[in-house]
Amino acid sequence: MTTAPGRERPDWLAALPPLADQVPDLTVCVFDAGHRFVLCHGPWLTRRGLTAGDVLGRTVREVVLSSFAEDVDALVGAALAGRPEQAEFVVDYAEVSGAPTAVWELAAAPLAAPDGAPTVLLTCRDVVRARVSDAALTSSEQRFRTAFDAAPTPMALLVGAAARPTAVSRVNAALARLTGRAAADLLGRDVASTAVADGLVGAELADLVERALHGQTDLAVDTWLRHADGTRVPVSAASSPPVPATAPDGTVQTELVLMLRDTTAELATHRALTEALAGERRAAEHQRRLETLRGDFVAAVSHELRTPMTGILGNIEMLLDGDAGALTAMQALMLATVEREAQRLRRLIEDLLTTAHIESGALSAPEDAEVDLAAVAEAAAADVTGQLTRRGQRLVPAVTGPAWVRGDAAGLRGVVAELLSNAATVSPAGAAVRLACTRDGGDVVVAVADSGPGIPDAELPYVFERFFRTAHAGEQALPGTGLGLSLVAHTVTTHGGTVRAESGPGGAVFTVRLPASAPAAAVPHLLRSPA
Incomplete structure (x- = not known):
């Protein structure tokens, strides 16, 4: 700071400028009994376009703008008379120095010099920036309080201090509704002690707050609150990390926000799902036992029917x-009819027995050998010649051989025969049944097409399920049990192949696709009809 020529600043004032520099926008001035500047340091000089040397030794009325000089001079006079005074002035410096407008808070107080001479200490602070900052902080706090109070999530603001480290300082309406209490009844509660002791919250909540205050990051827990009617409300609680804050008295404290969620509905849903799952498991186990009993019954009955049927067929022969x-x-005609129906009954018994063995896992693995599927298809066609002839139907073959695959010739022959027999059953008298066997890349494909009414799209996914029969078969009372196609699917799958059904306006087509293989040697003996 510069002094006026011929004037020296008293040493006892040397400490004031460094102190003034610690406060933003603060100017300090000292006046003697004649209202003259003894010291002036701070941004007020810059706003006026002055230096300390320009004002020292001059009076208030000589330096201060004329519109405020009388009021400032009165402040200095009052302080010299022992009466501290304060005032506020708004000054527009645009025409004076080009500086922005300032709002000065002035405070004048008596100051005794070491020699006893009366002096005045005048502080002058521009509070524009401080008030803008305070307004912004107030607005931010107001927005936080509004959002906090209106949030649908139940929340509580906890304040941490040395004496009461987890006292509730604010709760929102959602938390008040959740507990059935007025917000005032929850304020001031210490979650770490009194709230737990009073049975208002579970100890898990206090532990959560304790972990949050110690800087841990796993800040979520399942606990409970006690409603005003005495019931416990299960909640999922989460805590924000603690943040530092300043209390109204200026002391430093810690704040954190607790967020809670009512889990009553979730727990009820979970219990319902658990009970439903247990019920499903019991039903599945019961169904499994029923399936086992059914399989055992079918196997036992089929086995018992097999022996007398063999005797019946032998005597008919x-x-x-x-x-x-x-x-x-x-007599010969009647016996031939009996034999035909007995053979159909024998095939039904064999299908039932095979199905029972599949369900129990007792079915032996198919024979693994090189098989010409074209020859197998032709042999299967011969097996159903009688059925086609009786209905005046004709077979339209398109078999290209050899077509080698690896598997069981007898089982594959049964697959093709079953598909041809089904096609003949659903096709009208005199219609054509088509059989094709070709190579398609790395596969051998057998396709059987009938001339029937086709299969509705809604029924196609179920045609290979056990005991499934189409609506057409039921309406026309066509013979069959719904086992044949399920056995076809099982046999094809065990050979590493696929079978699918398609339907169109001209009838249904069943396609079997098996992996092709290079033949090692032909095995014609496997194509003989089974005994």
Whole structure:
């Protein structure tokens, strides 16, 4: 700071400028009994376009703008008379020095010099920036309080201090509704002690707050609150990290926000789902036992029917051969019908027994050998010749051989025969049944097409399920149990292949696709009809 020529600043004032520099926008001035500047240091000089040397030794009325000089001089006079005074002035420096407008807070107080001479200490602070900052802080706090109070999530603001480290300082309306209490009843509660002791919250909540205050990051826990009616409300609680804050008295404190979520509905849903799952498991276990019992029953009945059926067919064969004497034409015709139906019954028994073995896992693995699927298809066609002939139907073959695959010739022959028999059953009398066997890249493909009404799209996904019969088969009372196609699917799958059904306006097409293989040697003996 510069002094006026011929004037020296008293040493006892040397400490004031460094102190003034610690406060933003603060100017300090000292006046003697004649209202003259003894010291002046701070931004007021710059706003006026002056230096300390310009004002020292001059009076208030000589330096201060004329519009405020009388009021400032009165402040200095009052302080010299022992009366501290304060005032505020708004000054527009645009025309004086080009500086922005300032709002000065002035305070004048008596100051005794070491020699006893009366002096005045005048502080002058521009509070524009401080008030803008305070307004912004107030606005921010107001927005926080509004958002906090209106938030749908129940929340509590906790204040940490040395005496009460976790006292509730604010709660929102959602938390008041959750507990059925007035907000005032929750304020001041210490979550770490009194609230737990009073049975208002679970100890897990106090532990959560304690971990948050110690800087841990796992800040979530399941706990409970006690409603005003005495019931416990399960909640999921989470805590924000603690942040430093300043209390109204200027002391430093810690704040954190607790967020809670009512989990009553979630727990009820979880219990319902758990009970439903347990019920499903019990039902599945019951169904499994029923399936086992059904499989055992079918296997037992099929096995018991197999022996007498063998005897019946044997005796019919002997009668047809004339071993019991010559037959009339009518007797021979009637016995042939009995034999045909007995054979159908035998196939049904075999299908039931095979299905039972599949379900129990007792079915033996198919034979693994090189098989010409074209020859197998032709043999299967011969097996159903009688069925086609009786209905006046014709077979339209398109078999290109050899077409080698690896598997069980007898099982594959049964697959093709089943598909041809089904096609003949659903096709009208005199219609055509088509059989194709070709190579397609690395696969051998067998396709059987009927001339029936087709299969509705809604039924196609179920045609290979056990005991499934189409609506058409039921309406027309067509023979069958719904086992044949399920056995076809099982046999094809065990051979590493696929089977699918498609339907169109001209009928249904069943396509079997098996991996092709290079033949090692032909095995014609496997193509003989089973005994």
